[in-house]
């Protein structure tokens with residue numbers, strides 16, 4: 001990280017890496033506290049920033065002239081969502097410079113075998129296994145990525161992804177669909193609260209797993225209901241996702257207030273008993289999850305594919321994740337989730353799920369058919 005001061009007037013900061021250590025965060029925070037009028041800060045490699053820094057950037061933009069430049073798309077949209085303006089610069093790679101800029105239409109028809117071979121190479125090169133994701137959705141995502149990178153031929157795109165980890169990162173983010181919200185499908189949360197919590201309450205210690213938790217709204221929704229049911233003090237929630245950036249966002253616990261009406265509606269429909277805003281600190285364009293709700297959640301990166309059992313849970317939520325897998329992978333994952341449950345544990349899948357199609361009945365019985373809540377066999 002480089003920090004240059006230009007007389008008493010301005011301070012220029014160039015952050016070259018992801019900010020990982022507390023020391024770096026402190027160094028940056030003290031630069032912000034300096035008396036200079038103007039601050040220019042560029043994030044060259046950072047994909048996501050720690051909570052303290054995000055909040056300081058927000059304040060800085062309101063207190064003084066603060067120009068932020070980012071080079072990573074993910075960070076740009078994260079800051080934008082929270083009301084922080086920044087300038088986004090698309091980095092130029094040698095490959096990109098060589099690409100013709102005219103015809104942006106990606107007309108190439110993709111051949112299934114070719115894509116499967118590519119996914120195999122991606123797995124060997126980067127360790128991320130997309131070989132058994134639903135192929136139609138993978139092809140659509142590759143096309144989006146090719147269009148954005150102005151690639152006309154798949155061969156050219158493939159070479160670029162395999163030779164350049166930055167390009168792989170772009171594709172990785174396109175593969176990762178992170179849509180979520182607080183109390184998504186509120187009737188499911190209502191069922192968990194009314195019908196599943198009474199079972200969980202009989203355990204001295206409760207272990208819950210949100211698998212594919214995205215940016216954290218799902219585990220925080222659960223925590224709110226657990227608190228209202230008086231169960232939070234004896235509960236530990238594991239919240240995991242394959243995507244490390246969404247995990248960092250989840251840890252930050254900062255959310256745009258633009259969605260507040262929807263959150264409040266969902267919370268009420270889920271049987272929430274208090275004021276939704278009691279659980280947050282309002283900070284202008286964003287709200288921050290109160291610390292007491294974060295204590296019982298362990299966020300970490302984890303893939304549902306090829307991993308060992310991480311614990312024995314009484315409740316697992318794995319919603320809107322299996323839909324991206326092909327049938328073979330769905331079956332393997334259902335078995336994996338079964339093996340990760342306590343003998344009488346519960347599994348909650350997305351409302352559109354058809355567990356019967358992937359032989360789930362070998363492992364599960366319906367507990368609430370409408371809301372896709374299952375009980376381990």
Ligand SMILES: C[S@@+](CC[C@H](N)C(=O)[O-])C[C@H]1O[C@@H](n2cnc3c(N)ncnc32)[C@H](O)[C@@H]1O
Pocket residue numbers: 176177178179180181184211212213214215218240241242243246302303304305318319320321324
């Ligand atoms: C659409 S979001 C669902 C979020 C939340 N469960 C919900 O229903 O609102 C799907 C999440 O699954 C994650 N995901 C995809 N493949 C995964 C894998 N192999 N292991 C763990 N998470 C995965 C994605 O990164 C994404 O954050």
